[in-house]
Amino acid sequence: MSWNVSSSFTRLATGWGTLALRLTAVYALAGLLMVLVSTASLYFVLVTELERSTGLFLADKLNVIRTMLRDRPDDLDALREEVELESAARRYEQFYIRLLDERNNPLMSTPGMMEQLDLQHFPSQAQTSPGRALSMMGKNGRPFRVTSAVAQVGSGSGETATIQVAIDVSGKEELLARYRYWFGVILLGSLVIFPLVGYHIARQGIRPVEEIANTARQISSSNLRERILPEGYPSELESLAGTFNQMLDRLEESFERISRFSADIAHDLRTPVNNIRGEAEVALARARTVDEYRDVLGSCLEEAVRLSNLISDLLFLARAESPLAHLHWACVDVRELLGSVRDYYEGAAAEGGISLATEDGQEPVIAEMDRTLVQRAVGNLVANAVAHTPSGGSVVLGAESEGDSIRIAVIDTGAGIPPEALPRVFDRFFRVDKSRSQVSGGTGLGLPIVQSIMVLHGGNAEIASQLGHGTRVTLRLPVSRPK
Ligand SMILES: Nc1ncnc2c1ncn2[C@@H]1O[C@H](COP(=O)(O)OP(=O)(O)OP(=O)(O)O)[C@@H](O)[C@H]1O
Ligand SMILES: [Mg+2]
The missing domain is CATH 3.30.450 (Beta-Lactamase)
Known part of the structure; x- marks a missing residue:
């Protein structure tokens, strides 16, 4: 994830200099224009009135003399x-x-x-x-x-x-000349005062934005806890500060998730490596029989397989997140796909005394998908269902069309998931009961892989569960490949 928020804000902050100048120019121009228009129109009114009074005076005089004559x-x-x-x-x-x-x-x-x-x-x-x-x-x-x-x-x-x-x-002309003189003085004064006042106002207006930019500049991945106090800003900037804080909340959350994820990876990689190391050290402590060596090698191999599965799961998730992830699209008969998953897990289910079945349907359910990936997703769900269903329980796989999408459901009558854990089951490395899963060897990557396969197909995965009664996972996929 790239951390370039601070640099974008820096870019914004340096751009404000010109914004302040621009605001100043607009304010000064508007002010000057107002002074110009008002003084010019007053001058015009004055000239007209003076001319009119002179004209009236002359007409009056003419009239008096004419009457006398x-x-x-x-x-x-x-x-x-x-x-x-x-x-x-x-x-x-x-x-x-x-x-x-x-x-x-x-x-x-x-x-x-x-x-x-x-x-x-x-x-x-x-x-x-x-x-x-x-x-x-x-x-x-x-x-x-x-x-x-x-x-x-x-x-x-x-x-x-x-x-x-x-x-x-000449008296009136002098009056007008004096007016023009003061008009010039006021205009010159405005030329100085308006830009100064405008610049001051613009700076005042932009200051809070600069403060926000300064705070943003100080924030780095090590002090993501820093926030902008949204009080005391004009309402527009208050919402900017709020939005910025929300973004920081999200970033902080993803950073935390990433660091938790790295810690989990380290822990999950260390366990099998430590096991291999411990077994090898014990085996080498003294001379062993061929059978003992065979046992140690067998258990080392088991751990190595576990390690390599974990690594390939992690690689799969990393690749699925890349925008270049490539799918092999094909039209797939979903009921037939569910049949092959059932066949694959039949043995494990029978061993646990669980009945594993596919629902029969009248019409075929066909959709465009990457068959291997969807098979892997359904396989992960069935593996979970089988692992968490006690002997005598059942696991049912079903598929049906639903408008322009299809629905695949894996339903079991197993242990169920507590409601508080339900929202987290799609998180990487999350396991409801660590000790229980440790026995069954789960790493907590099964459901995250299911979810990323669904995202790659433009679909989604939903889980519903009742503790002690069972779990239902539903996968929704579009019938045809998203454009
Ligand atoms: N059908 C289910 N019934 C009860 N609990 C389930 C079921 N499916 C998943 N869970 C719980 O959700 C957790 C996460 O499942 P997920 O498949 O992601 O990991 P996992 O099965 O523990 O490990 P992995 O699949 O990587 O081997 C499981 O550990 C389990 O506690
Ligand atoms: Mg699983």
Whole structure:
């Protein structure tokens, strides 16, 4: 089993640097965009409002003068006050008014208007539609908004005059310039502040992940007991920590199983070797007769056979786990297969006073399988059944089709298995009663081999047992070879 969890987490942890930068960039961009959009739209509203108020002011002035010219053309004092004096009283937003007669001769104008504006180029009424102001640059570079209109002098005289109105908008332009300046300052500030704040937030968010990665980095096969405390993390990371801990639980369990397995192998290999050694030492201690030597050699051979069986079982299990395990698939008549297993174990069963039989069935049960392997699996089950059934008991083998799978059952009326041991019988080297099995020579690899044969075929093995009444093992196999 490869132990590369820590290295994957290390890879994750080094990748976070760019994640923090990415989050920072997104946050900073979003912030900048927000500042840009809000200040730009405020600026736009301000410009529009200022233009509108200037336009309204000019239209208002035009209206007042136009009304005066129409209704009171002879009240020159009132007209003069409106045109010459009122503007002079203003300190900000100076405005200028000029009246021209029909031949464009100036009638009256606000003092100082000539100095401020190039009146030759004052836009004509045709250019300034009512209510709309045009821009005009003053002589000393001051910005103006101007408008003009033709008005009737008196009612019904047919005489007309041109009214020109101009207003100095340099105050408003300065306001806008100040706004633009602060806009720039805020934008520059945001350019610095947003990335800093964004980076801080991103680091804060990623810190728990780094902590998890650090813990993961410290975990090795020697301290698999280490766990990440899932408290204090945001819920998403809490579940990550939980999942990680569960993975560690599983790893710890498999490590324990592997080390138990190795200890069991060592123990089971040592017993026959020690027996051979002991017998040989005793035999060599003094001179023996030929018969005595023959006995010792016979029992050494028995132990050697036991050892070689154990080794081949272990090899079989190791090979069955490899993804390259190769099966010899063929269509097999399962009832016929059960018959040959029965024939093989008939002698042993008869010796123990047990009846061994196969159930008769009407239809043949045919399935695709590796005949040798399935025969070995059924053989292991029958060997168990015969070994654990007392004299007078019975062992029955049965097979039946069940949709796209087949079922093989080995049922005995033997000793049964205690419920607490039942879940463990498929574990390697597990034996319910070690002393009892030691006599019968079991190593506890029979059922694990059955299970791996089933896994190789895409099937499964189930066991049900009642202590003192008997055991039933069921093998389920697909009818045809899994794709
Ligand atoms: N039919 C059965 N009746 C009662 N106990 C059983 C039966 N089959 C298996 N067991 C119990 O389950 C244990 C595991 O069986 P398994 O076949 O894996 O090992 P084993 O028979 O002890 O050794 P091996 O099959 O490797 O020679 C047995 O030791 C036995 O205690
Ligand atoms: Mg067995």
